[in-house]
Amino acid sequence: MRLEHTSVLLNRCIAVLSTSLENKGEPVLVDATLGLGGHSLALLEKFPNLRIIGIDRDKSAIDKASQRLASHLDRITIFHAVYDQTPKLLDSLGIWAVDGILFDLGTSSMQLGQSERGFSYAQSAPLDMRMDQSSGITAQEVLDNYSRGDLIRIIRQYGEERFAQRIVDNIIAERTTGSIKSTSDLAELIKRSIPAPARRLGGNPAKRTFQALRIEVNQELATLERAIPLCLERLNLGGRMVVMSFQSLEDKIVKKIFAQATQSKTPVGLPVEIKALSAKFSLVFSGSQKASDAEILENSRAKSVRLRAIERVAA
Ligand SMILES: C[S@@+](CC[C@H](N)C(=O)[O-])C[C@H]1O[C@@H](n2cnc3c(N)ncnc32)[C@H](O)[C@@H]1O
Numbered sequence: 545m546r547l548e549h550t551s552v553l554l555n556r557c558i559a560v561l562s563t564s565l566e567n568k569g570e571p572v573l574v575d576a577t578l579g580l581g582g583h584s585l586a587l588l589e590k591f592p593n594l595r596i597i598g599i600d601r602d603k604s605a606i607d608k609a610s611q612r613l614a615s616h617l618d619r620i621t622i623f624h625a626v627y628d629q630t631p632k633l634l635d636s637l638g639i640w641a642v643d644g645i646l647f648d649l650g651t652s653s654m655q656l657g658q659s660e661r662g663f664s665y666a667q668s669a670p671l672d673m674r675m676d677q678s679s680g681i682t683a684q685e686v687l688d689n690y691s692r693g694d695l696i697r698i699i700r701q702y703g704e705e706r707f708a709q710r711i712v713d714n715i716i717a718e719r720t721t722g723s724i725k726s727t728s729d730l731a732e733l734i735k736r737s738i739p740a741p742a743r744r745l746g747g748n749p750a751k752r753t754f755q756a757l758r759i760e761v762n763q764e765l766a767t768l769e770r771a772i773p774l775c776l777e778r779l780n781l782g783g784r785m786v787v788m789s790f791q792s793l794e795d796k797i798v799k800k801i802f803a804q805a806t807q808s809k810t811p812v813g814l815p816v817e818i819k820a821l822s823a824k825f826s827l828v829f830s831g832s833q834k835a836s837d838a839e840i841l842e843n844s845r846a847k848s849v850r851l852r853a854i855e856r857v858a859a
Contacts, residue, residue: 548608548654550843551582553835553851557786558583558590560828560853561644564784565591573644574599574634574775576627579652581609588616596620597634597642599627601676601762605652626676628771634778641780647787649768649794651675651758653845663758665750668728673754673761683757687724692716702765702793703756711737711753727754755791765793772801776825779856784828786853795832795850802827802854828853
C-alpha cells in the first residue's frame with residue numbers, strides 16, 4: 545500500500561518506550577493517535593509479545609491502519625474514538641493499567657492530502673476540518689455562527705495571529721453575503737486582511753487562522769488537557785508516556801501537566817519528604833527533544849516536533 549504518512553521520530557519513540565516494554569511477559573501499549581499505524585507497526589514488529597490498543601477519531605485513518613496492520617490483528621485492538629475516552633476503552637477490555645502510551649499529535653499527511661477534508665489552504669475545498677467526519681461542527685459552521693468576539697479570541701489564541709481582529713471584521717462583513725464557502729475563499733480573505741509587509745514574513749498568511757479553526761473544530765487543546773492526566777493514571781509502575789507535539793500550544797499543555805505530575809505534594813517547608821506525597825512520575829529526560837538535522841532531512845514534518853516523555857515511578 546502507498547504510504548501517505550511517514551512516522552515522525554520512529555526510532556526515538558521506540559527507544560524511549562523500549563525500557564517499559566522489554567523484559568515484560570505481555571506488555572500493553574496504547575497508541576492514542578493510531579493514524580496510519582506506522583508507530584504501532586514498528587512496535588509490534590520489535591516486541592513480539594506486545595499488545596496494542598490503537599485509537600483514532602478519524603474513520604479513514606482507522607480503515608487504512610487496519611489494512612496496514614492486517615497481519616498483526618491478533619495483537620492490536622482498534623477503536624474509532626477520541627483519545628480522552630482511553631480509560632473507558634481500557635475498562636471495556638478489562639485492562640486497568642498499561643506499560644506505554646504514545647501520543648503523536650495533530651493531523652497526518654494523509655488528512656492534509658485529502659483536499660476535500662478542508663485542512664489545507666493549498667487546494668479549494670469545503671470548510672470542514674473535522675477529524676471525525678461523523679460528528680461535531682465544521683469550520684464553516686464556526687465561521688457562520690460564532691460571535692465576533694469568539695472568532696477573534698479563537699484566531700488570536702489558537703492561531704497566535706496578530707491580525708485576528710482585521711480578519712474577523714472581514715469575515716463578519718462577508719459572511720452575510722454567503723461569500724465564504726471554501727478554503728480558497730477563506731485563504732483569499734485572510735490574505736486581503738493582512739497588511740502587505742506582514743504578509744511577506746512567516747510563510748502563508750492563512751496558516752495561523754486555519755490552525756486556529758482546526759483546533760476549535762476538533763476541540764484539540766481541551767481534549768489533550770483532559771486526556772493526559774487521565775492516561776497518566778493508567779500507567780503501570782515503570783510505564784512510560786511519550787508525547788510528540790507539533791505546535792507550541794499543545795507542547796505548553798504537555799509541559800505543564802508533566803511538571804505538575806513530577807512535583808512532590810509534600811508541603812513546602814517540611815524538613816522531610818512524606819513518602820505518600822512523593823511524586824508518582826519522573827521525567828525521562830528534562831525538557832523536550834527536537835528532531836536532528838538528519839531526522840528532518842528524512843521527514844520534513846519532524847521540523848516542528850517536540851518530544852516529551854514521563855515515567856511512573858511510584859504506585
Ligand atoms: C500524526 S497522526 C499519527 C500518525 C501515526 N503515529 C503513524 O505513524 O501513522 C495523528 C492522528 O491522530 C488522530 N487524532 C488527533 N486527535 C485525536 C484525538 N483527540 N483522539 C483520537 N485521535 C486523534 C488524527 O486523526 C491522526 O490520524
